[in-house]
Amino acid sequence: MATALSRSRGVLPGFGLTLGITLFYTALIIALPIFALVLKSASLGPAEFWAIVTSRRAVATYQVTLGAAAGATLFNAVFGLLLAWVLVRYRFPGRRVLDALVDLPFALPTAVAGIALANLLAPTGWLGAPLKDLGIKVAYTPLGIAVAMAFTSIPFVVRTVQPVLEDLSREAEEAAHSLGAPDRAIFLRVIMPAILPAFLAGSALAFARSLGEFGGVIFIAGNRPFQTEITALLTFIRLEEFDYPAAAAIATMILVCAFVMLLLINILQFWAARHSGRG
Amino acid sequence: MTDIPATASRRQADHDRNGRTPEAWKGVAGEGWLRALLIALAVGISGLFLVVPLAVIFAQAFAAGIGGWTSNVVAPDTLHAIGLTILTAIVVVPINIGFGLAAAWAIAKFTFPGRKLLMTVIELPFSISPIVAGVAYLFVYGAQGLLGPTLDAAGIQVMFTIPAIFLVSLFVTSPFVARELVPLMQAQGTDEEEAAITLGASGLKTFLRVTLPNVKWALLYGAILCNARVMGEFGAVSVVSGNIRGQTNTLPLQVELLYNDYNAIGAFAAASTLTVLALVTILAKLIVERRAEGAIRRRGGGH
Secondary structure: HHHHHHHHHHHHOOHHHHHHHHHHHHHHHHHHHHHHHHHHOOOOOHHHHHHHHOOHHHHHHHHHHHHOOOOOOOHEEEHHHHHHHHHHOOOOOOOHHHHHHHHHHHOOOOHHHHHHHHHHHHOOOHHHHHHOOOOOOOOOOHHHHHHHHHOOOHHHHHHHHHHHHHHHOOOHHHHHHOOOOHHEEEHHOOOOOOHHHHHHHHHHHHHHHHHHHOHHHHHOOOOOOOOOOHHHHHHHHHHOOOOOOOOEEEEEHHHHHHHHHHHHEEEEEHHHHHHHHHH | OOOOOHHHHHHHOOOOOOOOOOOOOOOOOOHHHHHHHHHHHHHHHHHHHHHHHHHHHHHHHHHOHHHHHEEEEHHHHHHHHHHHHHHHHHHHHHHHHHHHHHHHHHHOOOOOOOOHHHHHHHHHHOOOOHHHHHHHHHHHHOOOOOOHHHHHHHOOOOOOHHHHHHHHHHHHHHHHHHHHHHHHHHHOOOOHHHHHOOOOHHHHHHHHHHHHHHHHHHHHHHHHHHHHHHHHHOOOHHHHHHHOOOOOOHHHHHHHHHHHHOOHHHHHHHHHHHHHHHHHHHHHHHHHHHHHHHHHHHHHOOO
């Protein structure tokens, strides 16, 4: 394979042209804006940068964003695992429709999801009204933010765990089953270890997506500073106030956070690939 | 799923009244009350979380009847937003198809140092919050950006214009096609192309006759997802468009504008058109997935 590839540079044309186009486009469209943002933040100097990103209002947004994203991810880890399990293991009427529906949060524009969830969970909404009678407020609270984040990141855990569950060898499980091992023991000792890397990678993807989510969240959040304001929205507000240094610094914080998550996700996916290769 | 040999017991399973199918088997929670409970939970939570929001969109959109929906969709600003959204897709999707093809040809068909790094950079936009993308573009083309003063001196305004919407949409959706094509082209190797070139076909002819037919479904799949994201992008476009009513409002921004104006029916009428787009996208994705699987089977596993 490797020899065939290196030989192909002699035979196949178009290497210079396609690589040139790729590098030019990547530099202009992807790298340049990221570079410009980091440069802007660097020009502030460490003291000013630090003062902006540790301001009381900014720190409050980190707490709101991280807390809601953690809650949303916890829900999606459990619900995503359940959905993947049911879709792979069982056959029932409507399974195909359910499988297709899982992609809805990716296909639906975030602003549309945002206004639908805000309307649904508002005190006068279909679900908001009965919940209000139970004394549960969802809209304009951190819980509402978590619900919106959970909605927009549903597919991640389902789509990462599904293929691993499908490829799972049945012999070990069936043997354990016929020997009379209880279901819970088989699940914890045989199935869970096999799907764990993919499950963690999917959960990390869902968490990363929730940290950066904007359109899905702002309609239901209420956006009160120190209470229900997410970090992405504070960036936007600083822009509207023409406070460009603050917008740059906070956006860079989100970017750094995203890169850390990306590194973690890559490590998890590498582990998952090696894991399934061994199994 | 298909690795169980056909047996009499499986054929009997077809007539099993427990709803078990030929694929059912004795495993963890394979039958009984736990199976029923898990299915009920999955369907119930999905219904509440996925179907009910869909129902809300259409119920609100048609709250004033079909006439109310129509008059809101054809309102001048909303119609303009629909036009701008379609225009953005017409500009952005073909460019990113071209980029995806070029990137896949270079990365999958040749070896050079830094291939992995290049692929990582190409996939970066997937990990970047839309708001951060918008802010980053502001610091390139805006008045206080890298190129701002130069552009200003030349009398060119990019920020808060329609080209800014095109640029930021290109950023947000740049990985979609490349991500589908690179792994597939890598798996397919270079033997067929080499054979065609050796037999005297030109590079372009080889690409059109050999490579493109082999990857057409993956290409279409990437293009469908790219299109859905371009038309639905909100955060990044929100930052760079300047939200000028009726001029630089794409459909998602129009939805926000109407909603914040307390025009719920108008907002949901606009949102319902985007929802139909999302449902069509899911359907198209399913059809393409089926076709792609069929194509792989016909190729004998794609080796």
